[in-house]
Amino acid sequence: MKDHWIWTTEQIWSVWVITDRGDTVGTAAYKEMTECVEQPENFHTPVMLTEVLDLLQPERGDVCVDGTVGLGGHSEAILGRIQPGGFLIGIDRDKESLDKADERLKSYHGGFRLFHDNYKNLPAVLNSLSVESLDSILLDLGVNSWQLLSTERGFSFQSDAMLDMRIDRTQSRTAADIVNEMPEKQLADLIYKYGEEKFSRRIAAAIVNEREISPITRCSQLAGIIKRVIPIRGKLRIHPATKTFQALRIALNAELEGLEEFLFDVAGFLKPGGRLVVIAFHSLEDRNVKRAFRRLAGQCVCDSPPELCLCDRRVSVKILTSRPMTPGREELSVTPRARSARLRAAVKI
Numbered sequence: 001m002k003d004h005w006i007w008t009t010e011q012i013w014s015v016w017v018i019t020d021r022g023d024t025v026g027t028a029a030y031k032e033m034t035e036c037v038e039q040p041e042n043f044h045t046p047v048m049l050t051e052v053l054d055l056l057q058p059e060r061g062d063v064c065v066d067g068t069v070g071l072g073g074h075s076e077a078i079l080g081r082i083q084p085g086g087f088l089i090g091i092d093r094d095k096e097s098l099d100k101a102d103e104r105l106k107s108y109h110g111g112f113r114l115f116h117d118n119y120k121n122l123p124a125v126l127n128s129l130s131v132e133s134l135d136s137i138l139l140d141l142g143v144n145s146w147q148l149l150s151t152e153r154g155f156s157f158q159s160d161a162m163l164d165m166r167i168d169r170t171q172s173r174t175a176a177d178i179v180n181e182m183p184e185k186q187l188a189d190l191i192y193k194y195g196e197e198k199f200s201r202r203i204a205a206a207i208v209n210e211r212e213i214s215p216i217t218r219c220s221q222l223a224g225i226i227k228r229v230i231p232i233r234g235k236l237r238i239h240p241a242t243k244t245f246q247a248l249r250i251a252l253n254a255e256l257e258g259l260e261e262f263l264f265d266v267a268g269f270l271k272p273g274g275r276l277v278v279i280a281f282h283s284l285e286d287r288n289v290k291r292a293f294r295r296l297a298g299q300c301v302c303d304s305p306p307e308l309c310l311c312d313r314r315v316s317v318k319i320l321t322s323r324p325m326t327p328g329r330e331e332l333s334v335t336p337r338a339r340s341a342r343l344r345a346a347v348k349i
């Protein structure tokens with residue numbers, strides 16, 4: 001096990017092992033990564049599948065959207081419930097993942113259409129299909145395991161990976177462009193805002209020092225710079241570069257931009273009784289989902305005292321998850337990367 005390991009916020013390991021490079025990874029992650037490297041195409045197990053199906057309640061003949069198809073795991077299970085007669089509209093920003101999903105779903109030929117697009121363009125996609133209303137919408141946010149573990153995609157700390165991190169590879173800007181071009185203060189603010197990293201200023205200063213000597217082009221190079229400047233006391237639950245990598249990924253792919261508004265608007269496409277399920281993988285993302293759901297349920301989301309509240313209190317959904325659901329022990333023992341998943345669901349009134 002030399003070149004294949006990652007640390008992301010989606011993978012917070014409590015038990016660590018030393019690899020033959022002298023680095024540390026969690027034991028569960030180590031096992032999972034070894035399997036993935038051997039069989040990457042078959043790796044992706046959909047997160048919280050039982051909960052997703054229980055809450056979406058897909059039925060024969062339904063028209064459903066999977067806004068983040070990824071490798072097609074959830075889509076496959078939904079198609080299994082809605083076929084024959086149903087139709088699945090799948091969207092993903094990553095063409096390569098979409099191609100893998102297409103292959104996985106081919107036995108449902110004619111029962112689905114996949115779109116290489118941003119889920120935020122769902123209204124236009126529905127318009128192009130003349131679909132006016134939906135039975136359910138699923139969003140399983142973030143990146144998929146193949147993207148995380150692929151040696152070319154640069155989401156990981158792999159020693160030979162270019163610092164890329166683009167979900168949509170038709171986009172030209174990469175994480176390396178941010179790291180090498182952004183002014184120091186802006187970079188520190190970005191790492192603080194999207195990574196909630198308290199050492200953001202120190203990390204940004206170290207990055208700027210390093211890039212003055214030579215450009216930072218590799219994931220391991222960046223991880224090494226961060227590791228050198230973050231004080232390590234006691235037992236670490238995550239790799240020191242985790243939060244910075246998260247911040248770069250979120251910023252580069254504009255992952256949080258418009259998420260709350262999109263969720264708020266998209267409920268308008270659901271039929272009465274239609275269901276919306278969203279899985280988030282970090283607190284910033286989940287905060288957006290929570291606010292959108294509360295607004296849809298007619299609850300106050302402003303900080304004003306009740307008598308000054310200006311929130312639109314129209315109720316269009318009933319929230320089905322008073323608290324976000326998390327994966328069960330059994331799932332975590334098999335799929336430790338599901339650990340940060342937070343699922344929220346609502347039904348249209």
Ligand SMILES: C[S@@+](CC[C@H](N)C(=O)[O-])C[C@H]1O[C@@H](n2cnc3c(N)ncnc32)[C@H](O)[C@@H]1O
Pocket residue numbers: 044045046047067068069070071072073074075091092093094097117118119120140141142143144145167
């Ligand atoms: C966690 S994975 C989904 C995995 C999928 N549910 C499965 O079972 O294989 C998230 C996916 O969302 C995609 N994605 C991220 N942001 C997106 C966006 N704004 N629009 C569409 N797809 C997006 C990523 O490319 C990735 O494939």
